[in-house]
Amino acid sequence: MSMNLVLISALYVILAPFLGGILAGVDRIITARMQGRVGPPVLQPFYDVLKLMQKETLVVRKSQNLYILFFLIFIIFTGALFFAGGDLLLFIFALTLAGIFFVLAAYKASSPYSFIGAERELIQMMSYEPIVLLSAVGMYMVTKSFYVCDIVSFHTSLISYMPGIFLAFLYVLTIKFRKSPFDLSMSHHAHQELVKGITTEFSGRALAMIEIAHWYENIFLLGFVYLFFAGNPVLGVVLTLCIYFFEILIDNTFARAKWQLTLNSSWAISGVLGLVNIIALSYVLK
Amino acid sequence: MSSLSKSPWIFHYDASSCNGCDIEVLACLTPIYDVERFGIVNTGNPKHADIFLITGSVNEQNKEVIQNLYNQMADPKVVVAVGICATSGGIFAECYNVMGGADKIVPVDVYVPGCAARPEAIIDGVVRALGVLEEKRKRIKEIAAGQVTATIERASLDDAEKILELQKIAYRSEAELYNDFSIEPLTQSLDEIKADFATRTFLKAVIDGNIVGAVRGYMKGTACRIERLFVAPGSQNQGIGTRLMREIEATFPESETYDLFTGNRSKRNIFLVKKLNYKISRTEKVNKRVERVYLQKAGQNRG
Amino acid sequence: MNLLVLLIVVPLISGLLMLVSPGNGVRNFLVRVASMLLIALSVLLLIPGAAPGLFSLADIHSEHINQGMFIAEMGIALYILYACIRNRKIIATVLILLQAGLLAYFELKYGHGITVARNLFIDPLSVVMAQIIGIIGSLICIYAVGYMKDFHEHHAEVKDKRNFFFFVLFVFLGAMFGVVFANNLLWLYFFWEITTLCSFLLIGYKGDEVSVNNAFRALWMNLLGGLGFAAGIVYLYLGSAHTVELDQLLLLGKTATLLPAVLLPAVLITFAGMAKAAQMPFSSWLLGAMVAPTPVSALLHSSTMVKAGVYIAIRLAPVLQGTSAGFMIAVIGGLTFMIGSFITISQSDAKKVLAYSTVANLGLIILCAGIGTYEAVWAGILLIIFHAISKCLLFLCVGVVDNKSGSRDIEDMDTLIINMPKVAVMMLIGMAGMFLAPFGMLISKWAVLRAIVDASPVLAILIVFGSAATLFFWVKWMGKLITVIEPRHDLEDTVSSNEWVPLVLLTVATIGVCGLFPLVAAVFIDPYLMATYGHTTAMTQGNIIIMAIMLALVMLFPLSFLNYGKNVKVVDPYLGGANTNTANVFTGSAGALQTIGMRNYYMEWPFGEAKLSRLGIATTVVFLLIMLGAAILCL
Numbered sequence A: 001m002s003m004n005l006v007l008i009s010a011l012y013v014i015l016a017p018f019l020g021g022i023l024a025g026v027d028r029i030i031t032a033r034m035q036g037r038v039g040p041p042v043l044q045p046f047y048d049v050l051k052l053m054q055k056e057t058l059v060v061r062k063s064q065n066l067y068i069l070f071f072l073i074f075i076i077f078t079g080a081l082f083f084a085g086g087d088l089l090l091f092i093f094a095l096t097l098a099g100i101f102f103v104l105a106a107y108k109a110s111s112p113y114s115f116i117g118a119e120r121e122l123i124q125m126m127s128y129e130p131i132v133l134l135s136a137v138g139m140y141m142v143t144k145s146f147y148v149c150d151i152v153s154f155h156t157s158l159i160s161y162m163p164g165i166f167l168a169f170l171y172v173l174t175i176k177f178r179k180s181p182f183d184l185s186m187s188h189h190a191h192q193e194l195v196k197g198i199t200t201e202f203s204g205r206a207l208a209m210i211e212i213a214h215w216y217e218n219i220f221l222l223g224f225v226y227l228f229f230a231g232n233p234v235l236g237v238v239l240t241l242c243i244y245f246f247e248i249l250i251d252n253t254f255a256r257a258k259w260q261l262t263l264n265s266s267w268a269i270s271g272v273l274g275l276v277n278i279i280a281l282s283y284v285l286k
Numbered sequence B: 001m002s003s004l005s006k007s008p009w010i011f012h013y014d015a016s017s018c019n020g021c022d023i024e025v026l027a028c029l030t031p032i033y034d035v036e037r038f039g040i041v042n043t044g045n046p047k048h049a050d051i052f053l054i055t056g057s058v059n060e061q062n063k064e065v066i067q068n069l070y071n072q073m074a075d076p077k078v079v080v081a082v083g084i085c086a087t088s089g090g091i092f093a094e095c096y097n098v099m100g101g102a103d104k105i106v107p108v109d110v111y112v113p114g115c116a117a118r119p120e121a122i123i124d125g126v127v128r129a130l131g132v133l134e135e136k137r138k139r140i141k142e143i144a145a146g147q148v149t150a151t152i153e154r155a156s157l158d159d160a161e162k163i164l165e166l167q168k169i170a171y172r173s174e175a176e177l178y179n180d181f182s183i184e185p186l187t188q189s190l191d192e193i194k195a196d197f198a199t200r201t202f203l204k205a206v207i208d209g210n211i212v213g214a215v216r217g218y219m220k221g222t223a224c225r226i227e228r229l230f231v232a233p234g235s236q237n238q239g240i241g242t243r244l245m246r247e248i249e250a251t252f253p254e255s256e257t258y259d260l261f262t263g264n265r266s267k268r269n270i271f272l273v274k275k276l277n278y279k280i281s282r283t284e285k286v287n288k289r290v291e292r293v294y295l296q297k298a299g300q301n302r303g
Numbered sequence C: 001m002n003l004l005v006l007l008i009v010v011p012l013i014s015g016l017l018m019l020v021s022p023g024n025g026v027r028n029f030l031v032r033v034a035s036m037l038l039i040a041l042s043v044l045l046l047i048p049g050a051a052p053g054l055f056s057l058a059d060i061h062s063e064h065i066n067q068g069m070f071i072a073e074m075g076i077a078l079y080i081l082y083a084c085i086r087n088r089k090i091i092a093t094v095l096i097l098l099q100a101g102l103l104a105y106f107e108l109k110y111g112h113g114i115t116v117a118r119n120l121f122i123d124p125l126s127v128v129m130a131q132i133i134g135i136i137g138s139l140i141c142i143y144a145v146g147y148m149k150d151f152h153e154h155h156a157e158v159k160d161k162r163n164f165f166f167f168v169l170f171v172f173l174g175a176m177f178g179v180v181f182a183n184n185l186l187w188l189y190f191f192w193e194i195t196t197l198c199s200f201l202l203i204g205y206k207g208d209e210v211s212v213n214n215a216f217r218a219l220w221m222n223l224l225g226g227l228g229f230a231a232g233i234v235y236l237y238l239g240s241a242h243t244v245e246l247d248q249l250l251l252l253g254k255t256a257t258l259l260p261a262v263l264l265p266a267v268l269i270t271f272a273g274m275a276k277a278a279q280m281p282f283s284s285w286l287l288g289a290m291v292a293p294t295p296v297s298a299l300l301h302s303s304t305m306v307k308a309g310v311y312i313a314i315r316l317a318p319v320l321q322g323t324s325a326g327f328m329i330a331v332i333g334g335l336t337f338m339i340g341s342f343i344t345i346s347q348s349d350a351k352k353v354l355a356y357s358t359v360a361n362l363g364l365i366i367l368c369a370g371i372g373t374y375e376a377v378w379a380g381i382l383l384i385i386f387h388a389i390s391k392c393l394l395f396l397c398v399g400v401v402d403n404k405s406g407s408r409d410i411e412d413m414d415t416l417i418i419n420m421p422k423v424a425v426m427m428l429i430g431m432a433g434m435f436l437a438p439f440g441m442l443i444s445k446w447a448v449l450r451a452i453v454d455a456s457p458v459l460a461i462l463i464v465f466g467s468a469a470t471l472f473f474w475v476k477w478m479g480k481l482i483t484v485i486e487p488r489h490d491l492e493d494t495v496s497s498n499e500w501v502p503l504v505l506l507t508v509a510t511i512g513v514c515g516l517f518p519l520v521a522a523v524f525i526d527p528y529l530m531a532t533y534g535h536t537t538a539m540t541q542g543n544i545i546i547m548a549i550m551l552a553l554v555m556l557f558p559l560s561f562l563n564y565g566k567n568v569k570v571v572d573p574y575l576g577g578a579n580t581n582t583a584n585v586f587t588g589s590a591g592a593l594q595t596i597g598m599r600n601y602y603m604e605w606p607f608g609e610a611k612l613s614r615l616g617i618a619t620t621v622v623f624l625l626i627m628l629g630a631a632i633l634c635l
Ligand code: SF4
Pocket: B016, B017, B018, B019, B020, B021, B022, B055, B056, B082, B083, B084, B085, B086, B090, B091, B114, B115, B116, B117
């Protein structure tokens, strides 16, 4: 790990919340425009989080917020690992670990709504995990390395080798960005069935931490998307942002799906496209 | 303006509205009115919300629900009564089961009249509520910083309901500590606490007219028993507990000893009374892990 | 006397003593002493020079031992035959007749001509296995002392045959030592059959109809495997290899031209291993074994029986490397992992969840063996170690919960963190050890993934889907443990020290081995790989450091429980405002009081047990046939 990478990683830890917050603000404005509204100011997500910091913190079980704290810590750790050019598999495992802290927090809160949210969050995790791992496998097959720093400096864009995996990845990306149709666990629009799902019992500082973790997460997810286009940096960044825009569009176009559809479709797509792509790769690269 | 007033999250409860006002509340979210411009979000969850929007009148069915929802909101919080029903009971006021407006149950900060209230009026009401919210935030900050002193005074039977309500909020934390939600302070009924008023002296701590703490005591023989000292979660660590203790002791100057007990896990309680020179007199096992700790202090009258 | 022989003989003798011991007190004392002795002896193996590298029983007439073994083997066969006929189990009868007949014919016809240079041997792999058997196996025996007392108090209908029970347990351990130390395949086979018999006896311990039927299922499946084993030995000796020694077999396997002579025997013996390791289509015997008392399950799942199966497969991995038959074995292992993990999602019986998870994880080890590269074997051995510790811990915890709360259904385990805080925390650690970074099983799974992408990336598909399912069922169980619905009473007071000691030690081991895993790899796995393959693999320094940081962070988590809950306000959960005075009761429609309940998702569709097992059995049978075909044609 060179000094450079450590620097990038440190920059990530410091800047990601700002970038992520602005991204979320832009997201809200674009969403509003798509719905024919004006929308909130760009800095709205920051106002929200600052407000939450000033509020009283309510809990059902006193220890529940500890889990949230560790969720945030591990999300930051995961992102730092990614931007430090670390091992992609380890990155995925760390991400899973972080996610599990989040889910356990909701279980700990011992409330029916957070319980359902937690179960649904788990289904979502189960839905996206295969293809995320397969992406790492595919990247390894092409670049012969699991390290992000090697993958990013590979001479051609990986998407030309692994279009199938990329498409499947794009499909589950909606889950990771918590966008409709796969925003099962904590949708902003599901009061009727979920209240606030997994975040129902968190308020004040804990809710602010969840929000910040989400910003960190969005940034390294975009980083992951960028890996597919890294062969051409300028185009890569543009395409990555386009993908984010595309996700917002999807968010505003589709109604929320049931868990069955979420799980089955993402597994079917991951399985078929992933398998075909990997078989093709093992012949192409021979 | 702090970020609080830039991000008011709303929780809307339909008490027993004819749905007219509800439709108007929803209309506020549509592109024509677009309240998200002001950072307003309809959360649907009291724990996330800053503003409690009530439509419709309060009746026997929903009075407890409104109270519960209000209790489950984090401070600082404001209540906006939308429509004439929520303001006063409106055209349903004479109904056999209607109690009246929302202020029968919870303190209402802003009233938005109208039948139905127009979206413009609702938005205006919410924006006014922001001002109240801001004031409340400042006040809470002052209280937390100890700049406001509570007055300690004797409670009367009229305070019973408020004291009971606060007792239930304050003792949740104890209950969680012992994993026992059947402790007496939580299960006590209004009649029971009213009966207590006949035999015990109640003291209350008051800030801005709100009760933030209480304690009760009575003479048994030559000893004074002190019971159920509690301070509202937002007002702790400001010496209110200590002052309540001193005051209740002073109420019974004739007693030889002052006795009280608490659980062994309530470290804060024990710490507080030990600072007031109480000594542990004995402990009693409740079960394997929980003990009841009895503390005692000699009165002036003793030898 | 030689340490290896001691390890085989000591359990046998102490078992006999237990069988004839006059009372519970004496026997329990014996169990503790013998267990500690076994632990001490196994640890002694770690000291260099304590056990000779290779050892032939020159001072004892091995001819007599061989004859003795043959007679014992026939005795066992007769006993099994008797049991089969008495219970009218046709398949098992046929299999035991075939197997015993084949071996009797072979021994009588060729037995005298066989010369064996080394009957026993020891290398780092056997040492690892011996640690697992000696330490974990003995801990289970200690635990069983406390458990069986409770068990017989709660199950008055079961006849108290505890002397016999402990006798079989210890014989089982002795046989396991025999399996991992034997170089003479005929000896190995002898010990192998003893483990089959012991598991048969233990599964049927309760004596009711279900137990007996499940015991016979275990029997016939393992006999089928044993038949493969016997056929493998016979083919090996009569074929061009002309040997019955394991090290010779491995040596021949290294040379491409000689491979045909040993590939089929190796595949046949691995087949026996797969049956023993409960791979699909044979997984049902291990699930049926659940009916036995919990220590038996713990023993079968962690330190004995199934570990014999994966041991032999890993041992033969160098021969399988790069062959089509090996690839098929890997596919079967991978399928077992994936389908096993899927089915686990739909299970709510804690022991069944653990059983399916064992099946799945063994699949992963078999997959490693089938691939057979040094990276894969590295991962496989790590898996064996970590799985043994964590799974044993989990079984023992579930046993305690079952005994004290009267239920082992996961849905009944909410609030366990309050009712049995220590056991619940241990279970959480055990589960973390099973699937979570940076704990043991995950390190191994990571290594498996790396090994696969280098060898045959297509198999990665099976792994990624399987591990996604793993995540789901473990976390929902963890969540159940920490959810607090209604505080009940303390259930932990009456857990005896016989149970606490193994639990605590295993918990420490779960965390310790994970922290020390680079050391474990360096001491046990690397020397073995160097000796077998000439090179070894390892995780890079950087990654180990990152894992260490993660471990440290995770460790901070329990520490932070020392001081928490400051500046928060405790309120009721959100129940639409309809809360009552009691935290988990709300006012429902028409004012009726309702209690809240929270139940996990089990997803009968698409993860139902019946359908998926049928699918699994059908596909794996096809792959088994392809595997045999490939081995015969020597592809
Ligand atoms: S104020 Fe009028 S519109 Fe609103 S709830 Fe009452 S009756 Fe309906």
